[in-house]
Amino acid sequence: MKAFVVHGPGEAGVAEVAEPEPGVGEVVVEVERAGVCGTDVEFFTGEMEYLAEGHARYPMRLGHEWCGTVVRAGEGVHPAWVGRRAVGDTMLGCGRCRRCRGGRQHTCADREEVGIRGGRAGALAERVAVPVTSLHELPSGLDGPLGALVEPGGNAVRAARAAAGERVLVLGPGTIGLLTALFTRAAGAEVHLVGTTPASLEFARSLGFPATAGLPEPPFDAVVDATNDPASPARALELVEPGGRLVCIGLAGTPSRLDARSLVFKDVTAVGILSASPGLADAVEAYARGDVDPRPLVAATVGLDGVAAVLAGERPPGALAGPKILVDPHRG
Numbered sequence: 001m002k003a004f005v006v007h008g009p010g011e012a013g014v015a016e017v018a019e020p021e022p023g024v025g026e027v028v029v030e031v032e033r034a035g036v037c038g039t040d041v042e043f044f045t046g047e048m049e050y051l052a053e054g055h056a057r058y059p060m061r062l063g064h065e066w067c068g069t070v071v072r073a074g075e076g077v078h079p080a081w082v083g084r085r086a087v088g089d090t091m092l093g094c095g096r097c098r099r100c101r102g103g104r105q106h107t108c109a110d111r112e113e114v115g116i117r118g119g120r121a122g123a124l125a126e127r128v129a130v131p132v133t134s135l136h137e138l139p140s141g142l143d144g145p146l147g148a149l150v151e152p153g154g155n156a157v158r159a160a161r162a163a164a165g166e167r168v169l170v171l172g173p174g175t176i177g178l179l180t181a182l183f184t185r186a187a188g189a190e191v192h193l194v195g196t197t198p199a200s201l202e203f204a205r206s207l208g209f210p211a212t213a214g215l216p217e218p219p220f221d222a223v224v225d226a227t228n229d230p231a232s233p234a235r236a237l238e239l240v241e242p243g244g245r246l247v248c249i250g251l252a253g254t255p256s257r258l259d260a261r262s263l264v265f266k267d268v269t270a271v272g273i274l275s276a277s278p279g280l281a282d283a284v285e286a287y288a289r290g291d292v293d294p295r296p297l298v299a300a301t302v303g304l305d306g307v308a309a310v311l312a313g314e315r316p317p318g319a320l321a322g323p324k325i326l327v328d329p330h331r332g
Contacts, residue, residue, distance in 0.1 A: 002329065003125035004307045006060045009046030012311065014304045017061070020121065020129035022074030027081055027132050029088070033148035033301070034123045034327045035065030036310050038174075038228070039116060044311035047253055055117045063122030063327075064090040064115040067138060067147025077132045085142075087150045087284070089134040090114045091277045106277035124307060126329045136280050139288045145301075146287050148326050149294045153179055153283035154276025155249060160184040161279075162247045162271040165221020169194065171236060173204040173211060175323045176249055177226030179294055181209055184224075186291045192216045203321045207296065215239070226250045234258040242266040249273040297322040303331035 001019055006012040022028050040062045042048035050056040067087045073079055092112040093105025100108050114130060115122020122128065138147050156179030168184050170177045173195040181191045181204070193204045193211040204211035222245040223236040230252035237258050240246050246268050248256075263270060276283070286292045300319040302310060310316065310325050319325075 001126040002304055003061050003121070004063070004304045004327075006044055006058060006062060008058050010044065010312075012044060012308045017125070020127055022072050022077070022129050024075045025077060025131055025133065026074040026129050027070045027077055027135070028072035028074075028127050028129050029066075029068040029086065029123075030071045030127055031063075031066055031068040031123045031125060031329045032085070033067055033144035034063045034329065035148045035152065036307065036325045036327060037065055037152070039064070040124075041311050041313075042253075043116075044308075050117055057119075060115075061121040061125060062115045063124035063128070064113065065148055065151040066123035066128070067142075067144060067150065068123070068128070070135075071127070073132070081132060081135075085138040085147070086135040087138060087147055087280065088114065088130045088136070089277050089280060090116065090151060091275050092120065092131060092134060103278075106275040124304065124327060124329065136284055138284065142284070142287055144328075145295050145298050145326060149179075149297070149324070150280060150283045150287065151276050152176060153183070153287065153292070153294060154279035155273060156180040156183050157279035157282045157286070158273050158276070159224055159226070159247050159249045160187060162273065163189075163222035163224050163245055165189060165244060167220055168192070168222045168224065169216070169220040169236075169239060170224045170226055171195075171232055172225070172227035172229075172250055173200045173323075174226065175297060177224070178204060178207065178297055178323065179292075180224055180226060180249065182207070182292045182294060183286065185209075186286065192220075199321065200323065203323070206321070220244065222247060224249060228252050230254045230256045232256070237262050237266070237268065237270075240266070240268055242268070244268055246270045247273065297324045298326055299324060301326045301328050301331070303327070304329050
């Protein structure tokens with residue numbers, strides 16, 4: 001089958017690889033759509049910390065945001081799964097440790113991450129093998145783009161839930177920031193966005209959000225940092241109301257520093273969001289109900305042969321204004 005393979009920093013392309021074989025408790029999924037994420041970009045450039053830490057190594061098959069149809073079932077999997085459309089959890093814990101037993105497999109020290117960590121092949125391919133326990137079945141009304149946006153949506157659900165309050169500020173109008181804003185608005189909050197580029201701010205305004213390069217008038221009961229700016233968490237702490245909530249879902253390439261005295265004196269609750277795992281089911285339900293429609297975020301859909309250019313920062317010809325690029329692995 002065809003898959004997108006990264007061989008080293010800036011070295012990637014479509015390759016013929018062996019068909020995946022489902023292990024015990026696994027299924028093979030025909031990938032319908034996959035998303036390109038900032039994490040994928042970091043592996044393409046070589047900047048991803050997992051490479052330095054030894055959690056990942058080249059060659060890599062990326063792709064952790066996906067949906068598709070189960071086409072094969074391995075030993076121990078009920079055959080009724082074959083033919084079902086599903087999305088899958090990225091985080092695959094060991095299943096034995098205290099964290100996994102407590103329902104926090106996404107924090108397991110020995111976890112694999114689909115398309116990211118531990119050599120687990122990702123979904124930028126025609127087919128992918130994953131544990132059946134990682135699957136969430138998709139309702140019939142959820143199309144490919146919605147399915148591929150469940151994983152980032154799960155992250156955003158958790159950030160929106162953590163950002164409780166009547167008035168919320170989101171720093172960073174990228175995919176995760178916009179999804180967080182959509183889920184937070186759906187929960188009834190007044191949401192403002194702050195960004196740096198005119199195009200991203202204009203797009204956020206097209207979704208009905210107040211969005212500026214400067215700071216809107218406070219107060220803010222919660223501030224969400226959805227940027228990759230190492231100075232942003234400290235700025236968010238400065239902006240949030242005393243007794244409010246600071247939510248960190250963005251990751252910078254270098255350490256972010258903030259003054260813990262401000263955290264204490266302002267009586268602020270700080271929350272970190274690592275993964276979509278605890279939010280996947282809620283994202284599926286919200287999309288199915290129509291509470292949140294993330295499809296306007298999709299700028300273009302490319303084939304596997306277009307992924308390298310996207311990772312290198314190029315916009316596909318004819319791309320719309322949204323920040324998200326999807327991949328159809330079966331597109332010629």
